[in-house]
Amino acid sequence: MKIGLRTIKTAVSATLSMIVAGSFGLLYPASAGIISVLSVTNTKKTSLLTGLYRLLSLALATVIAYLCFTILGFNAVAFGVYLLLFIPAAVYFKLSDGIVVSSVLVTQYLVENDLSWRIIGNEFFLMTIGVGFALLMNLYMPDTEKRLKEDQEVIEAMFRKILNNMAEYLNQHGKERNLFEKCNDLKAFIRTGENWAKKHAENQLISSNHYYIEYFTMRRLQSNSLKDMLRILNEITVEPEQAGNIQELLQYTAETFAENNDGQEILDKIEQVYEIYRKKELPKTREEFENRAKLFQLLQVFQSFIEIKAEFAKHQNEGGK
Template identity: 50%
Template sequence: MKLGLRTVKTAIAAPIALMLANVLHLESATAAAIITVLSVTNTKRSTARTAFNRIISLTLATVIAAAAFLILGFNAAAFGVYLIVFIPVSVYFKIGEGISVSSVLITHYLSSQSLAPSLILNEYLLMILGVGCALIANLYMPNTEKKIQEDQQVTEVMLKRLLADISDSLNQKVKEQSLFEECRTLAQFIKAAQKRALQFEENRLWSPNSYYFEYFAMRRLQIKTLSDILEVLSHLQATESEVIELRELFSFTAETLAEENDGQAILRKIDETYQRYREKQLPENRQAFENRAMLFHLFQLFQDFIEIKAGFYREVQRV
């Protein structure tokens, strides 16, 4: 059985929180360890959010509990009233993750039959120790940027190959299923890569970097468009002469596609090819007309495919 980094961090941070609570002679010291266990998340930013939300949650819980206990007494009915008020208010302010932890700390007031300042301070120190040890534990995160850059390279290679395969397989119905499968495989890879990119971004507290996440989001949109293109191609019944320029367009894109490409050369080629198709003789029958309409639709989809990348390039240049 392989131990994950988060497990190791939790196993180290929780005992430290417990020892510190004991050194400070805090009541219910074990609560600090439990809070640490519940506060170590997968990324630095999410742990920081959790820590902040739990401090706010405890403050809200203490105010509501104080009102309930002072009016109704330190009893089960008062605790029930506290929960009836605290839970929906926490959900409304989007700090629901602190409900269970704060409520456990509130039971210390109930069991002690007291809201003494020293006891309130005790609960805050338990919370601060718990979330503080979790934050410190998550200061170390392995740098995954190299892996993400490798994901980008793999994505570029797979996308070029898919475009080349589409070019080679135009009008070959026997290869349609393999193209759809290739497209799905690439879509799944990009989805996983985007998830890793999001974790990378979440681990940069002081210098946010959403470039990689946005890059994979752009490629996912392109893959969705390619899937639509494949769907249209599966219904196209054109002659070789009708698709030869489309084949060249796919091939040219496969050769020139790159992360730093602004897409303008491909867009010009799409427009030139589109204009040549418009100048061709009008269709003579229904089937030819339907094929011509599908070809024009393909050009529009392919333009959308390139515009997605061009838009991404413009946004990157603007930043």
């Protein structure tokens, strides 16, 4: 049996919430512990937002409960009417996450047969203590930046390998299937990296830096272009004198593929290859024409592949990492 960090933080925050609520002489101190259990989330920002929304939800619930219990009395019918009004109101104001917790606290108004400032203050103190300790526990989060940097290195190595293989397997039909599988593995790894990047961003309470999210999104878009390039390569047979230019382009890209490469030099090389093909003799057969058209399409997709990184680099230079 494995006990995770979130489980430990949940247990500690619930215990401390109950102890503190009891030491203040609040009614139903166990409720503070339950609130804390429900408020420990995976990231700092979600924990903070959950706490704020639940306080707002309790305020809304208290207003509606006051109207219902004052008019209909402290009974089950009044509580049912309260639910009929509160649930749609909470959904409308996007406070649905606090429906259950707030309604449990409202039942304490019902049990106490009281809606004085004393009992209302009691419920708000319970909520504040519960969400407060949950947030306090979530202030500590393992640093995921090291993992993100390691994932970047793995992803770039996977890109380099696929690009080298594409150059190596040019005009060797049948081997693309293995590259398609590698592309799928690459995309799955990028998706995992995106999830970690989102968690990393949500754990920055002050900073709004989304560099890693943008980085993994950029690589995911590039992986889509890479798969499109493979589909085209699978459909054409490049003329031997033309294969050299494409192979050199792919190999150079693989050699220089890195986080800090803005892609401008590769874009220049792509333009040079375009110029070489413009000066070649026109195709003489239908097959040559179709292959030349596919080759042009391949260069267009490859250019798009590099432009994705160039645009990302430009955005980072303008906004800062």
